[in-house]
Amino acid sequence: MDPTAPADDRRRRRVLIALIAAGLVLALLVSVGIYGLLRGPAPRTEPAPTGTAAPTITAPPTGTSPAGPAPVSQLGGPETFARQVAQALFGWDTTNGYGPADYAQVIVDVAAGEEADALAGDVRAYLPGAEAWAQLRQHQTRQWLSIQEMFVPEAWETATSQAAPGQIPEGAVAYTIEGTRHRDGTWGTEPVEASRPIVFTVFIVCAPVVTNRGITGTHCELLRLSQLDNPLR
Template sequence: MRNLTWRQIAVILGCVLTFATLAIGVYGLVRGPEATEATPAPRTTGEVASIPDAATPVVTLEDRALPHTTDPIAYARAIATSLFDWDTSLGFLPTDYAAAVLADADPSGEEAPGLVADVATYLPSVDQWLDLGAMEVRQSIEIDDAYVPESWTAAVRQAHGHLRPGTTAVTVTGTRHRSGVWNGESAESSHPVSFTVFVACEPSFDRCHVLRLSQLDNLLR
């Protein structure tokens, strides 16, 4: 029997979460708001905004590639770091920071369009990015926990074997830290964040790949 699409999976998860008295349907949680326009193609990893002087160190994003692992929790933590750790003063754009996650999307291509829309909601728009860049804003995440939510077990059971083998939901909780310059003075802020990552690992693939992301702060419990 062919694998279920995410829309079919959403119906199953919605039933499970309704039974568990959750306030939201999983499909709405998973897909997030639809993108209003096409997301620009990510620039090649390591591309910089301008050619540096010989004495200026070259800053690249090559080390942001997601790990090749079969551990869904370790993989979800790496996704969180890749999405939340960025610096507007280095000459990159939001699409550069999204590239590592999008490059590791579902190899079948089924979930790639949805993942593009999901990732776009985790990063500032280009206009927002330029405003933040004027204030030299940097962001990082301090991860508190990453775990498979209890409701996922019920969802898998309700799917009766139709979920792609190795598909797992991992909920990540933590604190987002930002720093920058406001009116000539250093400023910092911190805010709790939480979300759920849907990944597919063995036996469907030889390593984990990211399928979808929940809406930010709209996690699967």
């Protein structure tokens, strides 16, 4: 968050997090299915595959698994920002010398200031832990995301319409993203790939970029992530 932003703006953003993450105005949040979703995903660990059967192989699209963690641009509008966050969250490669902390950092770098610590916990739950990463590296595993659908969930629209003035800051929005998580690597000497559908919600806030020439665009920050496969609808 911009430290020079007016104090009222910073307070309104903190109210949003309190409203959703801490459970204030609980009756409203329960009624629209938001309560609890922003407490952060439950830890998920995915060890390397075991056994003798290997999944079907298909080649990954060019450019879907970057050489290293790519910075997330905070410009370009809320939908573009949310898509970049999603791609950064699911796009990683165990073979390039980077680790989970490196991939997490590019997402935490675009966090709203007061939410950075909580968001870091959300992100860690989406990424393999150090032990799982080491096992996945032995299989030269890469991961990427293809997005099929992205929309503002009705539960968010209901919450914003029922919230009292000032409870949710202008520019805050939630996007639920449906897609397919792909992984490829090696099984012994054979190349393999596995994929599965995923869905999750990102919560962001965007504000106009104002210069001496007027409003020139928007600047976005990431608030929180829902649990994987437990999105707002």
